[in-house]
Amino acid sequence: MEIIRVEGGHALGGTVEVAGAKNSALKLMAATLLAPGVTTLTNVPNISDVHIMGKVLKRLGSTIEVVDEHTLIIDTSNVSTWEAPYELVAKMRASTAVMGPLIGRFGKAVIAMPGGCNIGARKMDLHILGLEALGVQFENDHGYLHAEAPDGLKGTTVSLAFPSVGATENLIMAAVRARGTTVIDNAAREPEIVDLVRMLNEMGARITGGGTPVIEIEGVEELHPVQHRVVGDRIEAGTFLVAGALTGDELEVTGFAPIHLAMVLKKLELMGVQVEQTATGAIVRRTGKILPTDIQTLPFPGFPTDMQAQVLTLAALAQGSSVITENIFENRFMLASELMRMGADIRIEGHHALVRGVDGFSGAQVASPDLRGGAALVLAGLVADGVTDVSAIHHIDRGYENFVEKLRGIGAHVERLTVPDDDDSDF
Ligand code: EPZ
DSSP states (O other): OEEEEEEOOOOOOEEEEOOBOHHHHHHHHHHGGGSOSEEEEESOOOOHHHHHHHHHHHHTTOEEEEETTTEEEEEOTTOOOOEEOHHHHHHOGGGGGGHHHHHHHHSEEEEEOOOOBTTBOOOOHHHHHHHHHTTOEEEEETTEEEEEOTTOOBOOEEEOSSOOHHHHHHHHHHHTTSBSEEEEETOOOOHHHHHHHHHHHHTTOEEEOTTSSEEEEEOOSOOOOOEEEOOBOHHHHHHHHHHHHHHOOOEEEESSOGGGGHHHHHHHHHTTOEEEEETTEEEEEOOSOOOOOOEEBOSTTSBOGGGHHHHHHHHTTSSSEEEEEOOSOSSOOTHHHHHHHTTOEEEEETTEEEEEOOSOEEOOEEEOOSHHHHHHHHHHHHTEESEEEEEOTHHHHTTOTTHHHHHHHTTOEEEEEEOOOOOOSOO
16 A cells, blocks of 8 residues: 655745646646647646546547656547446546537537536536537436437536536537537636636637636637647645744745645635745745634635645634634534544534634544545644555646646655555454
C-alpha cells in the first residue's frame, strides 16, 4: 500500500509552480471531439484523471500523443463511436464531459450513468433537462444514458436551476453545433468555464458571456482544431497557499491568476495571513496567530468547495471558533473525522462544521477520504507534532501532479512510501 509520510515541524520557503487546471483540462480534452483533426493542448497536468480521460478519447477512436509530459496532441479525425463505457465513467465522473461534444458531433451519445462518489450523489438531471430543451431525447437503459437528437439540435433559452459547472459545460459543447442561438441563464462562472469558452471560440465557435451568469452561443456549422494552453490550477495553488498559511513561512505560489482565487485570498487575510498578489500568483506569510472566520462554499465567485477541506484544516488551528458551511456537496466533511484523530475539535451539524481551534495537531495514521481531503491531511501533517502517515493516496494522485516532490521542493519533510498492507489472514 502506498502512503505519504510527513514529518511535522519543518519550515517551508521558496517558490512552487502549479500545473494546468485539472477541471479545465478534462473538458478541453472532451471538446477536441467537436473538431475532427489534430488539437494540441499545452500545460496539461500529468495526473491520473487526465490519463483516464485519455483512455475515454482513445476508446472513442482518437489517438493521443504525449509530448514532454505536459503537451497532448489529440487526433479526433477517426472518432466513430459515441459510447463512454461504464468502466471508465465509473472511475471518473468527469468522463460525462464527453456527452455534450458527442451530441454536438454525432447528434447522439451513450454515456454510462456515473455512480455517486464519496462526496455526493453527483446527479445529471440539470445536464439532461438542459439538453432536452435543445431537442435531445434521453432513455436510461441498464445504467446507460442513451441520448439522441432525432431532429438535430435547435437553439433555445435554458435556465439552470443551479449553476452546475458540468451542466453548463455540456450545454455549451452541444449548443455550439445547434441550429440558431442558445442562451444559458444562471450559468456557472468558474474560470475553467471561461477557459473552455476561450478555446471553443478559437475553434470557430461564437460564444459570448463566458464567466457571467448569461452565456449566449450562436450555433455554427463546423469547428476546427487549435492549439490551446490550459489555464493554471487555482485549486492546486490554493492548496499550497494554505500550506504556507499553516506553517507561517513566506511561500510564493506561481502559475495561476490571483483573480481566480479572490475569495480564498480574502478569507486567508481575514484569518491573519498576509497575502501579496504578484503577476504570476501570490506570496503568503503569517507572523501572528491564525484567526477564526466563517466560510460558506458557493458557486464562483463565492468560496470554492474544492478549497473547503484545506481551509477547514487551517481553521482547526485558529485562535477561536469558526463555522464552515458546505453548500455545494452533500457529504464533503469526511476529512473532519480524520483531522480529529490528529487532535482537531470539529463537530458536524448537517452541512455546517463547527470548528473550535486547538493549539496543535499530533501526527497520526490517517486515510484520505477524497481528493481535496487527502491533500488537506498532508498539509495538517506539515504542522503536526511527530509523523503523519496518509493512506489512500490514489485520491491525491487524481488531481495533484508530483505533490510530494513539490512539497519537498519548498522544504517539507515528506516522502512517498510503500508499506505492507494489513495481512489478509483471518487471525
Ligand atoms: C465540478 O464538478 C468539479 N469537477 C468539482 O471538482 C467541483 O467541486 C464542482 O465542479 C463545483 O465547483 C470537475 O470539473 C471535473 P456541479 P461538477 O455540476 O461539474 C449538483 C474536484 O475536487 N448537481 O457544479 O460535477 C451536484 O450533485 C472536483 O476537483 C445536480 O444536482 O459540479 C453537486 O451537489 C470535486 N444535478 C452540485 O450540483 C446536476 O445535473 C455541484 O455540481 C449536476 C449537478
